[in-house]
Amino acid sequence: MKKQIAIVGLGLIGGSLAMALRGFEDYEIVGVDRDGATLDFARAHAAADRVTEDAGAAIRTADVVVLCLHPRGIVDFLSAHRDHFKAGALVADVCGVKTAILEAAQVLPPEVDFIGCHPMAGKETSGIFHADPDLFRGAHFLLVPRPGNAPEHLELLGRIAAHIGCRDVVETTAERHDAIIAYTSQMMHVLAVAVCDDPDLFLCRGFEGGSFRDCTRVAALDVPLWTELFSMNAPALTRVIRTLEDNLRSYREVLEAGDPAALAQKLEHSAARKRRMNLE
Amino acid sequence: MKKQIAIVGLGLIGGSLAMALRGFEDYEIVGVDRDGATLDFARAHAAADRVTEDAGAAIRTADVVVLCLHPRGIVDFLSAHRDHFKAGALVADVCGVKTAILEAAQVLPPEVDFIGCHPMAGKETSGIFHADPDLFRGAHFLLVPRPGNAPEHLELLGRIAAHIGCRDVVETTAERHDAIIAYTSQMMHVLAVAVCDDPDLFLCRGFEGGSFRDCTRVAALDVPLWTELFSMNAPALTRVIRTLEDNLRSYREVLEAGDPAALAQKLEHSAARKRRMNLE
Numbered sequence: 001m002k003k004q005i006a007i008v009g010l011g012l013i014g015g016s017l018a019m020a021l022r023g024f025e026d027y028e029i030v031g032v033d034r035d036g037a038t039l040d041f042a043r044a045h046a047a048a049d050r051v052t053e054d055a056g057a058a059i060r061t062a063d064v065v066v067l068c069l070h071p072r073g074i075v076d077f078l079s080a081h082r083d084h085f086k087a088g089a090l091v092a093d094v095c096g097v098k099t100a101i102l103e104a105a106q107v108l109p110p111e112v113d114f115i116g117c118h119p120m121a122g123k124e125t126s127g128i129f130h131a132d133p134d135l136f137r138g139a140h141f142l143l144v145p146r147p148g149n150a151p152e153h154l155e156l157l158g159r160i161a162a163h164i165g166c167r168d169v170v171e172t173t174a175e176r177h178d179a180i181i182a183y184t185s186q187m188m189h190v191l192a193v194a195v196c197d198d199p200d201l202f203l204c205r206g207f208e209g210g211s212f213r214d215c216t217r218v219a220a221l222d223v224p225l226w227t228e229l230f231s232m233n234a235p236a237l238t239r240v241i242r243t244l245e246d247n248l249r250s251y252r253e254v255l256e257a258g259d260p261a262a263l264a265q266k267l268e269h270s271a272a273r274k275r276r277m278n279l280e
Numbered sequence: 281m282k283k284q285i286a287i288v289g290l291g292l293i294g295g296s297l298a299m300a301l302r303g304f305e306d307y308e309i310v311g312v313d314r315d316g317a318t319l320d321f322a323r324a325h326a327a328a329d330r331v332t333e334d335a336g337a338a339i340r341t342a343d344v345v346v347l348c349l350h351p352r353g354i355v356d357f358l359s360a361h362r363d364h365f366k367a368g369a370l371v372a373d374v375c376g377v378k379t380a381i382l383e384a385a386q387v388l389p390p391e392v393d394f395i396g397c398h399p400m401a402g403k404e405t406s407g408i409f410h411a412d413p414d415l416f417r418g419a420h421f422l423l424v425p426r427p428g429n430a431p432e433h434l435e436l437l438g439r440i441a442a443h444i445g446c447r448d449v450v451e452t453t454a455e456r457h458d459a460i461i462a463y464t465s466q467m468m469h470v471l472a473v474a475v476c477d478d479p480d481l482f483l484c485r486g487f488e489g490g491s492f493r494d495c496t497r498v499a500a501l502d503v504p505l506w507t508e509l510f511s512m513n514a515p516a517l518t519r520v521i522r523t524l525e526d527n528l529r530s531y532r533e534v535l536e537a538g539d540p541a542a543l544a545q546k547l548e549h550s551a552a553r554k555r556r557m558n559l560e
Contacts (some may be wrong), residue, residue, distance in 0.1 A: 120489035140486055170486040180487045183480055188491035191471065193550035194527040198520065200463055201553055206420055206450040207460045209400035211468035214494035219554035227544040234535045240478065241532040245525055247474040252521040255514045264507040270473035273481055274499035 002028040006062035007048065008055055008077065010038050012123060013094055014068030015131030018048040020164035022133070032058045038128050047128065056084050064156070066117075067093040071228045075104040087111040090153040094119055096181060097232045098144045098174040105146075113153050116144035116174060119166055120185070126222045137165035144174050182236035189226060190241060192219035282308040286342035287328065288335055288357065290318050292403060293374055294348030295411030298328040300444035302413070312338045318408050327408065336364050344436070346397075347373040351508045355384040367391040370433040374399055376461060377512045378424045378454040385426075393433050396424035396454060399446060400465070406502045417445035424454050462516035469506060470521060472499035 003026060007018045010033040018031045031048030032055045033039055042051045052058050059065050059081060067074045074093050085091060091114045093101050098116045105114040121139040123130060141161035145154060161169050172180075196219045204212070230237055254263050283306060287298045290313040298311045311328030312335045313319055322331045332338050339345050339361060347354045354373050365371060371394045373381050378396045385394040401419040403410060421441035425434060441449050452460075476499045484492070510517055534543050 120487070122489065139489065142487065168486070172487075177487075180480065180484050183478060184484045184488045184492040187475075188495050190528065190531050191475075191495065192491070193547060193554070194524060194531055195467075195471075196550050196553045196557065197527040197530075198463060198523050200460065200520075201557060204460050204464045205557070206448070207400070207422065207452075207457075208464045209402065209419065211472070211498045212464040214497060215468050215471065216554060216557075217494060218491045220551050220558065221547065223544055223547045223551055226547060227540055230535060230543060231538075231540045234538065238532050238535045240480075241528055241535070243478050244474060245528050245532070247477040248470065248521055248525050248528075250477075251470050251474055252518050252525070255510060255518045255521070258511075258514065260507050260511045263510060264503055267473060267501065267503045267506060270476050271500050271503055273476045274473070274496060277476065277481060277485070277496075278500065 002026055003063045004028045004030055004061055005064040005066065006030045006032055006058040007066050007068055008032045008059070009068035009073065010042050010047065010051070010128045010131075011068060012126050012128070012130050013119075013121075013135075014066070015042065015047055015128030016121075016133060016135035017066065017068060017094065017119075017164065018042070019045075019131055019133035020136055021160065022046075022049070024160065024163045027064070030058050030062065033128075041128050047131065056081065059084050059089075060086060062086060063089055065089060065091045067091070067095075069093075069095075070225050071095045071097055071100060071232055074101055078104050079107050082107045082109065085109075085112045089113065090115065090150070090156065092117045092157065096185060096229050098177040100232045102144065102146065102174045113150050114146065115149055115153060115157060116146075116177075117157060118142040118144070118177065118181070119161070119164070124218050124220050126225070134165065138167050139165075141166040141169045142177060143169050143171045144177055145171060178233050179236045182233055183240045186230060186233060186237050187240045187244060189218050189221055190230070190237070191244070192216050193221070195219070282306055283343045284308045284310055284338075284341055285344040285346065286310045286312055286338040287346050287348055288312045288339070289348035289353065290322050290327065290331070290408045290411075291348060292406050292408070292410050293399075293401075293415075294346070295322065295327055295408030296401075296413060296415035297346065297348060297374065297399075297444065298322070299325075299411055299413035300416055301440065302326075302329070304440065304443045307344070310338050310342065313408075321408050327411065336361065339364050339369075340366060342366060343369055345369060345371045347371065347375075349373075349375075350505050351375045351377055351380060351512055354381055358384050359387050362387045362389065365389075365392045369393065370395065370430070370436065372397045372437065376465060376509045378457040380512045382424065382426065382454045393430050394426065395429055395433060395437060396426075396457075397437060398422040398424070398457065398461070399441070399444070402498075404498050404500050406505070414445065418447050419445075421446035421449045422457060423449050423451045424457055425451060458513050459516045462513055463520045466510060466513060466517050467520045467524060469498050469501055470510070470517070471524070472496050473501070475499070
């Protein structure tokens with residue numbers, strides 16, 4: 001009998017992951033969802049080797065379970081199904097906050113091996129209907145191990161990351177993950193929505209270029225998901241927003257001072273940081 | 281004898297424009313630059329039908345002159361060469377501010393027809409070495425006519441915009457152009473550099489996703505160019521930065537208040553604006 005990977009939650013990420021995992025070693029990919037339209041779509045598009053709405057049954061036999069639910073859904077699932085995982089199973093999640101998830105994973109019995117994951121990929125759309133097996137191509141696969149994780153499970157996740165096309169695996173701690181993600185991911189989404197709050201938004205049709213399209217791309221976000229992600233990481237997120245407010249104000253003040261030399265010096269400083277970021 | 285279009289300034293935009301214009305109707309494309317390496321590159325890559333460093337001679341015989349210099353360079357060129365343009369010539373520019381340029385164009389004699397243009401395309405690199413004949417593909421071509429412009433010249437610019445691959449031609453006034461561009465272009469660049477001023481920038485390597493790459497892409501900007509663009513539109517730019525500071529603070533405050541329902545409502549409002557922007 002083949003080993004099994006159960007993907008719990010076939011949304012954009014779970015659906016894409018199931019598709020990307022097809023053919024991974026000698027594993028059967030089992031897709032789990034409660035939504036009928038999602039299951040129909042998954043079946044019609046062969047998103048997994050097999051799909052089911054019975055999460056309890058699926059995780060009882062799965063060697064690997066990947067939780068692709070919203071953060072609170074993961075917390076609830078771990079609590080509700082703590083005793084249903086197979087002994088020795090690897091359980092992982094893929095959501096964008098890690099401290100709260102690792103805390104929640106403490107409900108699991110010791111014979112279940114939980115590892116936090118976060119493949120840094122996404123789209124401004126939701127649901128399996130937008131899933132894409134190439135979604136993870138070139139993305140960083142962030143890995144948040146716990147003390148006592150089985151080395152073979154960490155290695156397995158590394159092979160999974162490679163199979164789905166991630167560029168590398170970056171190991172970190174939950175605290176560091178959440179602090180940096182507040183800056184590199186969450187703040188970008190706050191920025192995108194804040195830019196769209198400008199009263200002149202609808203006047204600018206026909207006047208947008210690549211930088212505007214890029215910056216606001218993620219603004220049409222999945223509200224329940226991002227409400228949870230932001231709320232569960234609010235202290236780190238508010239800190240980086242405050243820093244950005246300061247840095248924007250600083251640019252505004254040098255513009256208001258009408259001193260092109262000072263503006264050029266400031267721009268040179270920032271642009272050099274960006275170039276250094278790219279080069280190192 | 282073929283009609284002539286002189287492209288003055290073979291940087292990223294001028295070089296790309298010259299390449300994109302090759303084969304346009306029955307026009308000879310003449311590239312003009314003072315930099316030896318730029319001229320060598322333009323010759324080696326056949327960026328234009330002919331290149332020269334003699335701007336005065338080129339514009340004396342050109343039916344169309346497109347000024348692809350930095351904004352202050354355009355102002356200076358118009359002043360220095362006001363009497364060297366061919367009678368009846370169309371003179372256009374392609375820079376990202378329009379009020380100051382149209383004011384500067386008032387030095388021209390009445391038999392020279394000046395029209396402000398701004399094809400909304402660019403890259404985070406400079407110089408003909410990064411030029412790309414497809415740079416304008418899908419971009420809006422903003423057109424700022426003046427009273428008394430020859431209708432055949434406006435039509436000619438429309439055909440030029442189509443030939444280089446622009447998606448449409450958007451007519452506007454200089455004041456409206458500068459007010460909206462402050463938001464859709466200049467502020468995106470201020471944002472990108474301000475994000476890179478975060479002290480944690482270099483800690484975030486390995487943790488960046490698409491939204492971070494997109495938002496900061498333009499931060500490695502051409503400092504002298506953007507110093508001029510920002511300075512020549514400072515009142516409008518400081519106004520939109522202030523609005524963004526307010527909108528960011530508003531998000532920060534709802535996060536600090538720890539009220540997920542209020543956060544969700546706010547995100548729904550912004551995301552709906554973005555979706556409406558896309559759909560209409």
